[in-house]
Amino acid sequence: LSSPAVVFFEVEILDAKTKDKLCFLDKICFLFVSDPQWYPARQSIRLDPKGKSLKDEDVLQHLPVGTTATFYFRDLGAQISWVTVFLTEYTGPLVIYLLFYFRVPFIYPPKYDFTTSKHWVVHLACMCHSFHYVKRLLETLFVHRFSHGTMPLRNIFKNCTYYWGFAAWMAYYINHPLYTPPIYGEQQIRIALIIFLFCQIGNFSIHIALRNLRPPGSKTRKIPYPTKNPFTWIFLLVSCPNYTYELGSWLGFTLMTQCLPVAFFTLVGFIQMTVWAKGKHRSYLKEFRDYPPLRSPILPFIL
């Protein structure tokens, strides 16, 4: 990529009617470069080379610069939209799990090709797993409001490896001809299913509540509070209940399938979500002085 051409502007803004000079450059303009590979999403403009990126909404007059301002440009690398990443991440597990469920050839010994499991919990697990990822895909398309448009391209490889890899690993065992159903049979499966569904509804309720915090197209940030929906009352105790419910869903799925790889997936996911929840909790505390003190990041009172 060629270096961005440095172009100096003297901009004066005139009132359209009176032609008076207004003199404000009131938006941070993206760098003018001739190479279209330097699209806006991968440009980071900052006041300090190692500092945080300035936002689109930042106003020049409110920044700590004198009459001459020096900005630093940083290339964030190839970017990809969050929506694209989510759709790819979630379609993979959906499809991959089904490949194992239908016992497509070259996975299990040939005599099992295209057979179905004799255990009804295996069918139930397939429905739950598929439901979970269909829900995620629909939420990505219709519910979530993303504050950042894009993320670095290399993330998609990392994320897909994680989701697709684990999905394949779990699905292999659950749909295996030698799969062993849960020890406590129907009772265990029933409780597990209730936990799973409860947490799926909970997770969805939180996503809706978070969506409603933010009017369409805006990037305002507000403290989330419990709504009329009982599933959101957990906001009283937790900053990121969407992660809490997600953990609950996967614990339910682990109990339902009694499968160690599922337990590993749940554990790894829990660790990652805890890291994210702690970060989010910290930024809430920093941004809002009246943030409810009773709340924990992800587990009530514990974590």
Added chain:
Amino acid sequence: MSAAASGTSKAAHGDVAAKRKKGPGALATAYLVIYNVVMTAGWLVIAVGLVRAYLARGSYHGLYYSIEKPLKFFQTGAVLEILHCAVGIVPSSVVLTGFQVMSRVFLTWAVTHSVREVQSEDSVLLFVTAWTVTEIIRYSFYTFSLLNHLPYLIKWARYTFFIVLYPMGVTGELLTIYAALPYVQKTGLYSVTLPNKYNFSFDYYTFLILIMISYIPLFPQLYFHMIRQRKKVLGHIEDYGKVE
């Protein structure tokens, strides 16, 4: 305005963090010196043990048994180094150090200790020798660095001996894992098969093969990283030569 505010508070925080990161305190330094001295001594014991056993037996065969216990003790002790990074008294990456230490521990316990039949292989002697020389140099390097009296010879040795020792160690390690394969397959060591109530399986034989394959991308990266470090640390000597 929020950009400015966060900018200044970040700068202040950076200063405080910089002051904190200036190096381990006096107590930590004393502890690290003791740790590195003990480790140097330990690996010297292993070196002496190897030499004495060789002189006594008159052959390279089966020298592992004469240093088995100190090898296990001191190599496993290196796990503390991961803790040192995690706590912050050593400025290295926890992940990198963890990876390096655990690979050594894996070879010591999960391969050599676990598969008796390979203990008499010459490949074991190959990597044990490589490790011993490397560690004696490495730990004395750290000891002297902490005391701010690093003899150039030690620095030179640390950044030069690896050129031979690294491939030597890797060869010994790979040959040992390879030698262990048939016994692992025959006995099903550390392997879990279906069906079982946790719906899980693990094939240690396949796992070892994957480990061996992983050397292919990893070894060159580490090797050339050390070569680049060597140029950086020792390079100026050649520059002086050029000036004349």
